[in-house]
Amino acid sequence: MEPFIRVDQFNFIARQAQDLVNGHSTSNEKAVLGALESMARERVLALIPAITEEQAQLLQPITLVDDKDKAERFLSQLKPYVIPFQVTEQGIKKLFPKVKKLKITALQELDLQQLCYLSWIDYSTNKKFIVLKHNGKLTGLHGSFEMIKQKGICSVCHKHEEVGLFLAHKKGKVQGTFTKKGNYICRDNETCNQNITSLDYLHDFVHRLKA
Secondary structure (H helix, E strand, C coil): CCCCECHHHHHHHHHHHHHHHHHHHHCCCHHHHHHHHHHHHHHHHCCCCCCCHHHHHHHHHHHHCCCHHHHHHHHHHHHHHECCCCCCHHHHHHHCCCCCCCCCCCHHHCCHHHCCCEEEEECCCCEEEEEEEECCEEEEEEEEEEEEEEEEECCCCCCEEEEEEEEEEEECCCCCCEEEEEEEEECCHHHHHHHCCCCHHHHHHHHHHHC
C-alpha cells in the first residue's frame, strides 16, 4: 500500500490518540469511553477522501488505544504510510532565483515525514525562508524575521508558541515602491509542523501574503 496520509493528517490522528489516552486516564465509564472511541474513529476515517477498505483497516485500531504505549505502537504502524514532504535543494534554489548566496537548510538532517512545510532562518541576513506546496505546486516565500520576547499565536499552526514577525516585501503598483505584508509565525519550524493538524491556516497565511 502506497503512502496516503498527509503530515497534518498524521498529526491530527496523533491528537485523537492522545485524547483517548487522556480519556482513559480520567474516566472508567464505558459509555463515556465508548463515545470517545467512536468519535475518534469517525474523525480519523473522515480525513481520507474515498478511503479504501485496506486504508480503513489500518486506521480503525485507533479505537483500541487506551494508554501511551498503545498510542505509540499505533502511530508507529501508520508512519510508513505518511507522505513525505517532497523537495530537493535544486528545487528550492529555483524558488528564490533573486536571492544571492542562498543558504539552504540541510535537507538530509530532516525527517521529511514530519514536515507540512519547510522553513529556516538565515541569521546572517535575519531572513526567514518558507517552502510549501500551494495550489498544487511548490511555492517559496522569504522575508525579514523579527524575534519578539513574548509568546503569541502563530498564524500557521494557530498555537501559542514562541513567535516572530515575518514580513514579506512585494513590489507596489507604482514603480520603485514596495509593500510589506506579514504576521506572527513560529520561530521554530519543527514545533510549528508538529502543531499543524490542518493545512487551512498555512494556506490562508500564504494567500494573504500573495494577494
